[in-house]
Amino acid sequence: MNLDFTKDQxxxxxxxxxxxxxxxxxxxxxxxxxxxxxxxxxxxxxxAELGWMQIHFPEEYGGLGDPxxxxxxIIEEMGKAAFPSPFFSTVIQSGLTILEGGSEDQKKELLPxxxxxxxxxxxxxxxxxxxxxxxxxxxxxxLTADHYVLNGTKMFVTDANIADKLIVAAKTHDAGITxxxxxxxxxxxxxxKMPTIGMDNTCEVIFKEVKVPKHDVIxxxxxxxxxxxKISQKATVAKCAExxxxxxxxxxxxSDYAKKRVQYGKPIGGFQAIQHYMANMQLAYDTSVNYFYxxxxxxxxxxxxxxxxxxxxxxxxxAYKFITERGIQIHGGVxxxxxxxxxxxxxxxxxxxxxxxxxxxxxxxxxxxxxx
Amino acid sequence: MDFKLTKEQEALKEExxxxxxxxxxxxxxxxxxxxxxxxxxxxxxxxFHKYMAKKLxxxxxxxxxxxxxxxxxxxxxxxxLIFNEVAGYHRAPGVDPFGIGMFAPxxxxxxxxxxxxxxxxxxxxGEAFYCQGWSEPDAGSDLASLTTTAVKDGDHYVINGQKSxxxxxxxxxxxxxxxxxxxxxxxxxxxxxxxxxxxxxxxEVSPILYMDNKYLYNDVFFSNVRVPEYDRIGAxxxxxxxxxxxxxxxxxxxxxxxxxxxxxxxxxDYVKTTKRDGKFLSENPIVRQKIAKLFIDTEVGQALxxxxxxxxxxxxxxxxxxxxSESKVFGTEFSQRMANYAxxxxxxxxxxxxxxxxxxxxxxxxxxxxxxGMNIYAGSNEIQRNLIAWVGLNLPRFK
Numbered sequence: 169m170n171l172d173f174t175k176d177q178x179x180x181x182x183x184x185x186x187x188x189x190x191x192x193x194x195x196x197x198x199x200x201x202x203x204x205x206x207x208x209x210x211x212x213x214x215x216a217e218l219g220w221m222q223i224h225f226p227e228e229y230g231g232l233g234d235p236x237x238x239x240x241x242i243i244e245e246m247g248k249a250a251f252p253s254p255f256f257s258t259v260i261q262s263g264l265t266i267l268e269g270g271s272e273d274q275k276k277e278l279l280p281x282x283x284x285x286x287x288x289x290x291x292x293x294x295x296x297x298x299x300x301x302x303x304x305x306x307x308x309x310x311l312t313a314d315h316y317v318l319n320g321t322k323m324f325v326t327d328a329n330i331a332d333k334l335i336v337a338a339k340t341h342d343a344g345i346t347x348x349x350x351x352x353x354x355x356x357x358x359x360x361k362m363p364t365i366g367m368d369n370t371c372e373v374i375f376k377e378v379k380v381p382k383h384d385v386i387x388x389x390x391x392x393x394x395x396x397x398k399i400s401q402k403a404t405v406a407k408c409a410e411x412x413x414x415x416x417x418x419x420x421x422x423s424d425y426a427k428k429r430v431q432y433g434k435p436i437g438g439f440q441a442i443q444h445y446m447a448n449m450q451l452a453y454d455t456s457v458n459y460f461y462x463x464x465x466x467x468x469x470x471x472x473x474x475x476x477x478x479x480x481x482x483x484x485x486x487a488y489k490f491i492t493e494r495g496i497q498i499h500g501g502v503x504x505x506x507x508x509x510x511x512x513x514x515x516x517x518x519x520x521x522x523x524x525x526x527x528x529x530x531x532x533x534x535x536x537x538x539x540x
Numbered sequence: 541m542d543f544k545l546t547k548e549q550e551a552l553k554e555e556x557x558x559x560x561x562x563x564x565x566x567x568x569x570x571x572x573x574x575x576x577x578x579x580x581x582x583x584x585x586x587x588f589h590k591y592m593a594k595k596l597x598x599x600x601x602x603x604x605x606x607x608x609x610x611x612x613x614x615x616x617x618x619x620x621l622i623f624n625e626v627a628g629y630h631r632a633p634g635v636d637p638f639g640i641g642m643f644a645p646x647x648x649x650x651x652x653x654x655x656x657x658x659x660x661x662x663x664x665x666g667e668a669f670y671c672q673g674w675s676e677p678d679a680g681s682d683l684a685s686l687t688t689t690a691v692k693d694g695d696h697y698v699i700n701g702q703k704s705x706x707x708x709x710x711x712x713x714x715x716x717x718x719x720x721x722x723x724x725x726x727x728x729x730x731x732x733x734x735x736x737x738x739x740x741x742x743x744e745v746s747p748i749l750y751m752d753n754k755y756l757y758n759d760v761f762f763s764n765v766r767v768p769e770y771d772r773i774g775a776x777x778x779x780x781x782x783x784x785x786x787x788x789x790x791x792x793x794x795x796x797x798x799x800x801x802x803x804x805x806x807x808x809d810y811v812k813t814t815k816r817d818g819k820f821l822s823e824n825p826i827v828r829q830k831i832a833k834l835f836i837d838t839e840v841g842q843a844l845x846x847x848x849x850x851x852x853x854x855x856x857x858x859x860x861x862x863x864x865s866e867s868k869v870f871g872t873e874f875s876q877r878m879a880n881y882a883x884x885x886x887x888x889x890x891x892x893x894x895x896x897x898x899x900x901x902x903x904x905x906x907x908x909x910x911x912x913g914m915n916i917y918a919g920s921n922e923i924q925r926n927l928i929a930w931v932g933l934n935l936p937r938f939k
Contacts, residue, residue: 169545237541439938447924447932459844
């Protein structure tokens with residue numbers, strides 16, 4: 169047993185933190201939030217140069233073949249910065265889907281492009297009913313002689329507005345849920361950004377007679393849900409990395425504030441009411457983050473994490489909301505403003521909660537995993 | 541990072557497993573689910589505790605972490621965690637929480653050679669049982685304000701005063717005592733630690749009954765109790781520093797979560813086999829959610845306990861003080877959540893204690909009452925939160 173990071177991992181963490189501190193301070197995060205693109209293409213290129221996108225892809229697809237843990241460290245640090253970028257939708261949700269289910273040609277073509285920052289992708293899964301289950305995927309994919317035709321509406325598609333390609337989950341008449349690789353600039357696609365608490369690139373995407381060649385199916389027809397479920401495990405853990413970064417920085421900035429803010433002639437951080445809030449926040453973080461590292465280790469060991477992933481997401485969902493809400497309370501009035509940064513994370517906690525299953529969804533999955 | 545046990549650790553775990561699985565067959569019904577109630581409330585429970593202590597002593601497992609010269613094998617803390625998990629899962633007694641858990645580590649840190657040679661072997665053999673003479677009626681969380689005095693008289697100290705909340709004081713044969721040796725001192729200066737026998741003349745033990753009428757705690761009165769000077773542990777007036785070391789040993793138990801996993805499985809078995817209004821309880825979404833929450837708590841709590849132990853092993857006990865406080869707060873408040881949820885899920889039956897009708901032998905009804913004490917003893921959870929804030933988060937400490 170060894171619960172420490174390697175020296176290399178410490179270095180990765182440090183270099184990511186330094187880059188972000190220099191390149192993307194919170195003021196810029198807020199500016200990006202208000203922009204149409206919601207991210208900086210300039211920064212995206214620089215990140216690619218640093219190798220962040222390719223770190224976990226296998227070497228034969230232009231990657232570095234580093235363990236999942238290394239990737240998680242990068243995402244944790246991005247989480248601390250509330251860094252707006254299509255990293256999660258492109259590298260995690262789409263990249264891993266292609267890696268898991270894609271053909272050799274698809275992998276060879278797409279993964280190196282994701283790895284060098286050329287390609288932005290988004291995953292279109294949810295529909296109007298907003299179900300996390302396979303029963304929520306009903307958009308028809310009609311097979312004609314040499315292609316499928318997609319018609320319908322996808323909801324809550326992150327980064328569709330800036331994506332070059334989409335992975336679309338739709339239902340074929342005979343095979344069921346199937347994943348399609350779709351050109352995001354197809355004239356039959358209309359993409360509209362939806363205003364969200366997280367001020368992120370959440371989109372409604374309408375498909376009208378969008379033709380997809382047969383060879384752009386990922387995996388085989390009918391295999392879509394299986395691939396999604398498999399990928400959603402790793403992706404959920406990756407989302408938790410981002411959330412835990414947010415938890416950590418929220419505690420740090422609140423603790424700093426409590427040491428500086430003086431009332432009754434004393435820093436408020438010395439008052440027990442504040443100290444106990446802070447202790448509870450730290451406890452919520454430490455229980456979550458240590459379990460998180462265990463689950464990441466399990467992934468690198470190739471172990472089954474179907475129970476753990478739901479345990480983790482439910483835990484981190486609640487911890488993130490709790491920590492950021494108390495963070496605002498300790499900041500007092502300024503905590504509620506656009507200017508102060510704690511509210512940025514309070515909003516992010518809400519958007520992250522929905523990603524790949526809210527708390528109730530994961531409670532139910534945990535209950536099922538316990539044989540109930 | 542690597543969470544895997546080594547082959548040696550796996551083998552050790554199996555050895556512990558085999559032992560406890562076998563020996564726990566001897567547990568009397570009065571012992572229940574163990575804990576302080578199982579060990580101290582009944583004579584049968586305490587006899588079983590003594591029996592197990594003796595067995596563990598023969599195995600050499602009570603003293604495993606100690607230096608070789610005092611009968612240990614210098615087992616790393618991670619191995620202790622494995623032992624605690626297995627013992628916890630089997631709800632096994634035998635490890636005196638005060639003698640082995642607190643006093644032995646104190647001796648190793650602060651006793652002289654003669655004291656170590658004299659006091660450690662009976663502890664290692666599972667023959668000496670201790671209680672803790674720290675809290676007083678007016679010195680609880682504010683321990684440093686204690687007023688029990690120890691006045692030097694020749695080669696003895698004369699003790700006068702009152703200790704309170706002494707768990708198992710009516711069962712233990714020894715006490716480790718904190719008393720004021722400098723009458724002009726205030727606060728933490730001027731305190732010393734003593735080893736003494738509970739049958740010394742002038743000691744009177746009287747019960748403080750718990751809310752469920754069980755006898756666990758005591759008031760202990762001292763009138764002119766003479767303790768030989770050679771039983772003062774550490775230098776005179778330097779006892780406070782020893783309590784700090786002891787407190788760190790005490791707060792890092794991982795057994796809670798191993799025990800809880802078993803209890804949770806019993807709750808799951810109960811809801812899967814119990815019907816109400818034509819449906820199994822396990823079909824009720826509220827029940828499912830409560831059980832999922834408890835499971836999550838056991839998982840993340842265990843990860844925290846591992847982290848705490850790892851930090852202790854890497855950085856020393858003081859370094860990990862904040863993590864240990866977190867473990868104590870989380871473990872106890874989780875036990876409370878479990879007691880609350882379990883008794884809620886059981887409906888009317890949740891209130892039954894030792895009855896043929898009681899689900900899970902009434903252990904959850906017992907826990908519902910006992911968990912309130914857990915949040916208070918061994919450093920109240922408020923004090924623990926202060927420590928997390930001061931030590932872990934470096935927040936200012938007002939004097």
